[in-house]
Amino acid sequence: MSYVQRLEPHEFTLGGGKKLLLGQIDIELTERCNNNCVHCCINLPEHDPDALKREMSTDVVKKILTDAANLACMTVRFTGGEPLLRPDLAELYLFARRLGMMVVLFTNGRLITRELAELLAKYPPGRVVEISVYGMSAESYDRVAGHAGAFVEFRRGIELLLEYKIPFIVKAPKLQFLNDEHEQFEAWAATIPAMDNIPGYSINFDLRSRRDNLAKNTHIITLRATPEKTVALLSRNPGYLSDMGQFCAKFMRPAGDRLFSCGAGHGTCIDAYGQAQVCLPLRHKHYSVDLQEVSLKRTLEEMFPAMCEMKVTNPDYLRRCAVCFLHGLCEQCPAKSWAEYGTLDTPVEYLCEVAHAQARFLGLLNEHERAWEVGDAKERVAAFVAQHWPDGQTAEG
Amino acid sequence: MELTLEQIIVPSEDIVARLIEDDLIIVPLVAGIGDADDELYTLNETGKAIWSLLDGEKTLGSIAEELSREFNAAPGEIEQDLLGLAGELLLRNIVVAR
16 A cells, blocks of 8 residues: 555646646746847846836745745746846745745746756756757857857856756747758757657747837748748648647637637736736736735636636627637737737737638638638538547537 | 654655645655656545644654544554555655654
C-alpha cells in the first residue's frame, strides 16, 4: 500500500476534478524590454520613466501572489516586456515558489546571470522556462531585436541554462527575413533536452495592444504571414490532420452573440500596473479591475463573470462571426478587435482570411465560399472528423 | 533509515504543503525531492490525518495513540500505517527525522 501518490502536473486535479477558481495567474511584471523587436505588440523602452514610476512594487506583486495562492492557484507565469529587467525578479520568484506555486518564466534570456541560473537550479520552477529566439546569428538576431550585442547576451543566457541543466524550450517569430535560418533553428532546438516537438512559432503577429504606436502597427502588418503561408507552416507538422480532426470535433461551432466566446475571464492576467484583465492582450479599461480597489477573489467571482456576459452589438459580427462555424479555427476575439480597430466586436479581416484559408486546405470549404453562409457545416465537420479522427465524436453544435 | 515509534518526524523545509479544497498537495521546493523537478505529491486520507499531527513535538508513538483513540482502531494497525507513511515520506525527503 502506498500512502503517497505522485502527481504529474498535467494530471493534476483537485477535489474530484472540481474546477478551481484560479488554476494559473499571469503576471506581466513590466512592459519594458531590453529588446525592441520589430514585431512586438507591447514593449516599451528599457528605461521608460513613466512605466518605471507606475509599475507594481515588490510588495504589491507579493500581495497578488499571496491572494492567488489563497485561491488555490498552483502556477504563476511571469511575463512582460522582459520580466528579468525587474531587479526583484529573483525575490518574487522565490516568494512564489515558497507559496508552493510553480513558475513559468517567459524571457528572451539576455539577462540570465549565473546567480539566477543557480537559483533556478536550486529551486526548480516546476515548469520549463520559455525562451523567445530572434535569430541564429548576431546579424539576424540583433536586427529583429533592434539592439546591437543582444545575440551575444542571449547565447550566454542559453549556455548558463544548459550548464545548470535548467529545463527550457525555445520558440520564435516566423519572420520572412529569417526564413533561411529556420532549418538551422529547428536543428539546434532539437538538441535542447526539454524540446520534445518542433518549436512553436508566432505567425499572425498582433498589433500593439495599447494602440500606442500606429506607425509600428503599419510595419507589423507587413511582417505577417499571408493566409496561404500560414497554412503551409501549420500543415507541415506530420500529425496536423489528425490533430485538426480532434480539434474540429471539440471546437468547431459558431461563436454566438456573447462577446467573450473564448476562455477569457476564467482566470486572470495582471498587467504591469496592477490591473486584473480578463485576458492579457485586452487592454481595455472596461474589462480590467484595479486590484488596489477590488480583491482578487471578488474580481474573479463577481466582476469577471458579469463582464463575460456582455453581448456583441456590431451587426457585421452578428451577421458573420456569430454564425460562422470556423469559430474554433479563427482567432477573432475582443482583444484582437481592440488592437486592430479600437472596438471589441469588429471582425478582423486578416484573421478571417487565415481561418478561411485553413478551412479550404482542410476541405471544409470550397473556393469562394464564405463560412457563415454554409448550410451544411455540421455535416462537413462530421465528415472531416470521421476521416481524420475516427475515434472522435463531433461536438454538439 | 529504519524509523521507530520513539522518533519525531517533521515536514522538510524543502517542500511546501498546501491544503487545496480537501486535498493535501506537497510541492517540492528544491531539486532532488522527486525523480523530476515538476512532480507533485498528494496523500491519501490516512496520510492526511497523520500529516496534520506532525507538529515537531509528538513522537510517532504518541501520534499512533492519538489516532487510535480518534478512530477507535487497534494501536497495532495504526502503528503499521504510521510507520509505513513515515518511511515513504522519509524516503522521498518530504519529512526529516529528529
